[in-house]
Amino acid sequence: MGTDTAPAEEPLIEIRDLHFARGERAIFSGVDITVYRGEVTAIMGPSGTGKTTLLRLIGGQLRPDAGEIRVAGERVDRLSRRALYRLRRRMGMLFQAGALFTDLTCYENVAFPLREHTRLSEALIHQLVLLKLEAVGLRGARHLYPAELSGGMARRVALARAIALDPELVMYDEPFSGQDPISMGVLVKLIRELNDALGLSSVVVSHDVAETAAIADRIHVIADGEVIASGSPEALRDTDSPWVRQFMDARPDGPVPFHYPAPSLAAETLGGEAP
Amino acid sequence: MDKTRAIEIAVGLFVVAGLAALTVLAMRVSNITAFQTTEGYTVIGHFRNVGGLREGAPVKMGGVQVGRVSGISLDTDTYEARVELTIDSRFDDLPMDTSASVLTSGLLGEQYVGLEAGGMPTALQPGDELMLTQSAIVLEKIIGQFLYNKASGSDSGSDGGTEGK
Amino acid sequence: MIRWLQGLGAWTLARMARLGRASLFLLRVLAGLPGLLARFRLLVHQLYSVGVLSLVIIVVSGIFVGMVLGLQGHNTLVDFGAEDSLGTLVALSLTRELGPVVTALLFAGRAGSALTAEIGLMKATEQLSSMEMMAVDPHRRVVAPRLAAGVIAMPLLSAIFTLLGILSAYVVGTELLGVDAGAYWSQMQANVSFYDDIASGIIKSLVFGVVASWIAVFEGFDCMPTSEGVSRATTHTVVNTSLAVLGLDFILTALMFD
Numbered sequence: 001m002g003t004d005t006a007p008a009e010e011p012l013i014e015i016r017d018l019h020f021a022r023g024e025r026a027i028f029s030g031v032d033i034t035v036y037r038g039e040v041t042a043i044m045g046p047s048g049t050g051k052t053t054l055l056r057l058i059g060g061q062l063r064p065d066a067g068e069i070r071v072a073g074e075r076v077d078r079l080s081r082r083a084l085y086r087l088r089r090r091m092g093m094l095f096q097a098g099a100l101f102t103d104l105t106c107y108e109n110v111a112f113p114l115r116e117h118t119r120l121s122e123a124l125i126h127q128l129v130l131l132k133l134e135a136v137g138l139r140g141a142r143h144l145y146p147a148e149l150s151g152g153m154a155r156r157v158a159l160a161r162a163i164a165l166d167p168e169l170v171m172y173d174e175p176f177s178g179q180d181p182i183s184m185g186v187l188v189k190l191i192r193e194l195n196d197a198l199g200l201s202s203v204v205v206s207h208d209v210a211e212t213a214a215i216a217d218r219i220h221v222i223a224d225g226e227v228i229a230s231g232s233p234e235a236l237r238d239t240d241s242p243w244v245r246q247f248m249d250a251r252p253d254g255p256v257p258f259h260y261p262a263p264s265l266a267a268e269t270l271g272g273e274a275p
Numbered sequence: 276m277d278k279t280r281a282i283e284i285a286v287g288l289f290v291v292a293g294l295a296a297l298t299v300l301a302m303r304v305s306n307i308t309a310f311q312t313t314e315g316y317t318v319i320g321h322f323r324n325v326g327g328l329r330e331g332a333p334v335k336m337g338g339v340q341v342g343r344v345s346g347i348s349l350d351t352d353t354y355e356a357r358v359e360l361t362i363d364s365r366f367d368d369l370p371m372d373t374s375a376s377v378l379t380s381g382l383l384g385e386q387y388v389g390l391e392a393g394g395m396p397t398a399l400q401p402g403d404e405l406m407l408t409q410s411a412i413v414l415e416k417i418i419g420q421f422l423y424n425k426a427s428g429s430d431s432g433s434d435g436g437t438e439g440k
Numbered sequence: 441m442i443r444w445l446q447g448l449g450a451w452t453l454a455r456m457a458r459l460g461r462a463s464l465f466l467l468r469v470l471a472g473l474p475g476l477l478a479r480f481r482l483l484v485h486q487l488y489s490v491g492v493l494s495l496v497i498i499v500v501s502g503i504f505v506g507m508v509l510g511l512q513g514h515n516t517l518v519d520f521g522a523e524d525s526l527g528t529l530v531a532l533s534l535t536r537e538l539g540p541v542v543t544a545l546l547f548a549g550r551a552g553s554a555l556t557a558e559i560g561l562m563k564a565t566e567q568l569s570s571m572e573m574m575a576v577d578p579h580r581r582v583v584a585p586r587l588a589a590g591v592i593a594m595p596l597l598s599a600i601f602t603l604l605g606i607l608s609a610y611v612v613g614t615e616l617l618g619v620d621a622g623a624y625w626s627q628m629q630a631n632v633s634f635y636d637d638i639a640s641g642i643i644k645s646l647v648f649g650v651v652a653s654w655i656a657v658f659e660g661f662d663c664m665p666t667s668e669g670v671s672r673a674t675t676h677t678v679v680n681t682s683l684a685v686l687g688l689d690f691i692l693t694a695l696m697f698d
Contacts, residue, residue, distance in 0.1 A: 061569065095569065095570050113574045116576045158570075286487045286491065289596065290491075293599055294599075297599040299603055300599055301634055303629075304628055385630045
C-alpha cells in the first residue's frame with residue numbers, strides 16, 4: 001500500500017552518527033536514519049535494541065552522547081528548554097500503553113493539549129475534540145474514563161490526543177504490541193490513513209513485522225546499536241542478509257541465537273567435571 | 276461540571292473554616308486584643324520589686340481592666356524596676372496621686388498591676404510618674420521574715436535581741 | 441575496613457546528589473508558581489485533595505488529643521491546686537507544639553503519601569513523559585499546584601486542629617472535671633501571647649507545609665517508575681517527612697522560644 005506516494009524527498013528528521021549509552025551499556029553506536037516528510041517510516045528490531053530510546057532522543061527527552069539529531073532543521077540535542085518545548089508542539093507521540101491521564105475523561109484528555117497551548121473558546125475546543133475523536137472512531141466514548149477503555153481503545157484516544165494540535169510528525173511507540181487482531185487491524189489502518197489524510201509524517205517503532213511492513217514506506221532495521229538494513233518493505237523481504245531474513249520471517253534460530261550467551265550446558269549441569 | 280462545583284464549594288468552606296479557626300485562636304485564645312487597645316497614654320511607676328510581672332499583664336482598677344503593662348526595664352540609677360503602664364484613653368482623668376501595686380489573682384494566678392485612686396483634683400498626664408507604688412509580695416521573703424521573727428521571739432522571750440537587723 | 445569506608449562514602453555521595461536533585465527540582469517548581477495564579481482552578485482542585493480530604497482525620501485527632509490533654513493536664517494540675525491553669529496548659533501545648541507537629545505527621549500519612557503515589561504512578565504509566573512530549577512541563581502543570589496546595593493547607597489544618605483541641609479540652613475540663621469555665625478562658629488569654637505562641641505556631645506549620653509537600657512531590661517525581669518503586673517512595677515520604685518535621689521542630693523551637 002501507499003508506496004506510490006512519492007513526494008519531494010524532503011527530510012524531516014535527520015539522525016547522523018548517533019551514539020548513546022546507558023551506564024556501561026552502549027545502546028546506539030553510529031546510527032544514521034533519515035525520515036522524509038509525508039512518509040511512514042518504520043524502525044524495527046528485536047526487543048531491547050533501544051527503539052523506544054530512539055523516539056525519546058528525537059523528542060529531546062534524552063540527549064545523545066555524540067552525533068546530531070535534526071528535526072525540521074533544528075538540532076534537538078542543542079535546543080534550550082524553551083525552544084525544545086516550542087518544537088514539541090509540532091510533534092505528537094503515542095506511548096506504548098497510551099499514557100492517558102487517568103483522572104480525566106477521554107474528552108478532557110483530547111482537550112488537554114488544546115487547553116494548555118491555545119486560547120480557543122470552549123465551543124471551538126468542543127468541535128475540535130469531537131472531530132479528533134471521530135477520526136479515531138471513538139466520539140461515542142468521550143465520557144468514559146481511561147480505566148473503562150480496552151487497551152486498543154485507549155491507544156486510539158491517545159492517538160486522537162497526539163494529533164489534537166495538528167502536528168507535523170507523529171511517533172508511535174510499539175502501537176501493535178499486545179493487541180487483538182481486530183484492534184491491531186484498526187490501528188494499522190488508522191496510522192496509514194491519518195498520515196495521508198492529515199499530511200503527517202509518521203515514525204513507527206515496532207517489532208511486529210507483518211503489520212509494520214503493510215503500512216511503512218521505508219523500514220530501518222536496528223540491531224546491536226546499528227542500522228543493519230534499510231529500504232522499502234519489498235526490498236527487505238528480498239534481501240539475502242541472513243539476519244534480516246531471520247527477523248522478517250520470524251525464525252526462532254539463526255544469526256540471533258535462541259540461547260542467551262552462557263557456558264555450555266554440560267559444563268554447568270555437571271558441575272564442570274564433564275570432559 | 277457539577278462535581279467541579281461541589282469541589283470548589285468544599286474548598287471554599289475549608290479555607291473559611293481554617294481562617295476562622297486562626298481568627299478565633301488570635302482573638303479568643305491569645306491576648307491580641309491587648310495590642311489593639313494600646314491607644315492610650317503611658318504613665319510610669321517605679322517598683323522595688325515586680326516579682327513575676329510580665330509585659331502585657333493587665334492593669335486593673337477596682338477589678339476592672341483599664342490598661343496593660345507595656346514595658347518593664349531596670350532603672351540603672353536607682354536599681355528599681357521601671358514599669359510602663361499604658362492606660363486606655365477612656366480613663367484620662369485618674370487623680371495625680373493614684374497608687375499602684377503588683378498583685379496576684381489568687382495564690383498562684385497571674386500577676387497584674389492594681390491601681391488605687393487618690394483624692395487630688397488634678398489628673399495624671401501622659402509620661403507622669405506614679406508617686407506611690409507597692410512592690411510585689413515575694414512569698415519567700417514573707418516566710419523568711421515570719422520564721423525569723425518566730426525564732427527571735429522564742430529565743431529571748433521579749434523583743435530585746437534584734438542585733439542582726 | 442576500606443570496603444566499609446567506601447560504602448559510607450558512596451552512601452554520602454548518593455545522599456548529597458539526591459539533595460542536590462531535590463533542590464534543583466524545587467527551584468524549577470517554584471519557577472512555575474507565578475503561572476499558577478492564572479490557573480487558579482488547578483490549585484483549587486489540589487486544595488480539595490490535599491486539604492478537604494485530610495479534614496476528617498484532623499478533626500477527629502484534634503478532638504481526641506484535646507480530650508486527653510484535658511484529662512491528663514487536670515490530673516497533674518490538681519495536685520498543685522492549679523486546675524484553673526488548665527486552659528493555659530492546653531492552649532500552650534497545642535499552639536506551640538502539638539498543633540503544628542501532629543498536623544504535619546497526620547498530613548504526611550494522609551496527603552503526603554497520596555501525593556507521592558499519585559505522581560509516582562503518573563510517572564510509571566508514562567503520563568508525565570507524555571505531558572512533556574505535549575510540550576507541557578509537568579513541574580508546572582502537575583507539581584506546582586500540589587506543592588502550593590500543601591503549603592496553603594497546612595496552617596489551616598493546624599489551626600483547625602488546635603482550636604478543636606482547645607475546645608474539647610474545655611468541654612472535658614468544665615463538664616467532666618469541674619474546672620471553672622471563666623478561669624479556663626481568662627487564664628488562657630492572660631498567658632497565651634499572640635506573637636510568641638500563636639504566630640510562631642503558624643510559622644512552624646508553614647515551614648512544615650513546605651517541607652512535607654516538597655518531600656512528597658519529590659519522592660513521587662524521583663521514584664523508580666515501577667510498582668515497587670512507587671510503594672517504596674510512598675514509604676519514604678512518610679518516614680522522611682516525620683523525621684524532618686520532628687528534627688525541624690526542635691530547631692524551630694530552639695530559635696523561637698530561646
